[in-house]
Amino acid sequence: MSSIEHFQIVNIPVQNVYEVLTTKKGLSEIWTNDLNFNNEIGAINVFRFGERDESKIRVEELVVNKKVVWKCIESDEPEWINTTISFDLEENNEKTEIIFRHANWQDITTCFRSCNYNWAIFLYSLKQYCEEGKGISYQTRKFL
Numbered sequence: 001m002s003s004i005e006h007f008q009i010v011n012i013p014v015q016n017v018y019e020v021l022t023t024k025k026g027l028s029e030i031w032t033n034d035l036n037f038n039n040e041i042g043a044i045n046v047f048r049f050g051e052r053d054e055s056k057i058r059v060e061e062l063v064v065n066k067k068v069v070w071k072c073i074e075s076d077e078p079e080w081i082n083t084t085i086s087f088d089l090e091e092n093n094e095k096t097e098i099i100f101r102h103a104n105w106q107d108i109t110t111c112f113r114s115c116n117y118n119w120a121i122f123l124y125s126l127k128q129y130c131e132e133g134k135g136i137s138y139q140t141r142k143f144l
Contacts, residue, residue, distance in 0.1 A: 001103070001104050001105060001106065002105040002106075002107065002108050002112065003101050003102065003103040003104070003105065004100075004101065004102040004103075004105070004112070004115060004116045004119055005099070005100065005101050005102075006098075006099075006100040006119060006120060006123055007097070007098065007099055007100070008097075008098045008100065008123040008124075008126070008127060009095055009096070009097055009098070009127075010095065010096045010098065010126065010127050010130045010131065011094075011095050011130075011131050012094070012095070012096060012130045012131060013091060013094050013096065014065045014066075014089050014090070014091035014096045015065050016096075016130060017089060017096040017098065017126070017130055018064065018065045018066075018068070018089060020126060020129060020130060021068050021087055021126075022039045022062065022068060023037075023039065024037040026129070027047075028137060029125075029129050029134075029135040029137060030122065030125040030126045030129045030135035030136070030137065031047065031122055031125070031137060031138065032047050032048060032049055032137055032138040032139065033137050033138075033139050034047075034048035034049070034138075034139070035047045035048065038059075039059060039062070040059060041059050041060070041061065041062060042058065042059065043058065043059045044056050044057070044058050044073065045057050045058070045059065045070075049138045050138070052076060053076050053077065054075070054076050055072055055074070055075040055076070055077065055080055056072070056073050056074040056075065057070045057071065057072050057073070057085070058070065058071050058072075058073050060084065061086075065089060065091070066088070066089055066090075067086065067087065067088055067089065068086065068087040068089075069084060069085070069086045069087075070084065070085045070086070071083070071084050071085075072084075072085070077111060079105065079106065079107075079109060079111045079112065080115075082104060083102060083103060083104045083105055084101070084102070084103045084104055085100075085101070085102050085103075086100070086101045086103070087099075087100055088100075088101075096130075098123065098126075100119060100123060102115060102119060121136065121141070124136070125137070
């Protein structure tokens with residue numbers, strides 16, 4: 001199995017980053033504004049990226065200001081199904097260190113590589129939103 005992994009530092013305290021990753025408002029600003037979201041363990045959330053790409057993602061684990069884990073249970077991208085997406089958060093001098101993982105990929109494919117690129121954009125969007133108040137949701141991107 002393969003994993004996408006990234007590291008990002010955001011120049012704000014961890015509780016602010018955690019809030020962005022665990023609220024509809026936050027995720028709509030940094031990822032996609034076409035979503036149904038409920039932040040409870042076991043909740044199945046729907047994220048849409050245009051007309052042809054929808055994923056249903058279940059909240060698996062929440063540790064306040066420390067960790068967020070989701071599992072994809074259904075997707076128009078079949079390679080996403082049964083993968084897990086996690087954010088490990090640690091505060092260091094009022095900055096937040098994020099270790100991001102999208103794990104349990106069956107193989108390294110074109111989809112895997114494209115998602116690797118797009119997750120880097122996601123983390124940049126998270127940083128921009130947290131530090132400057134403006135993220136880059138899917139709907140506002142001028143690139144894919």
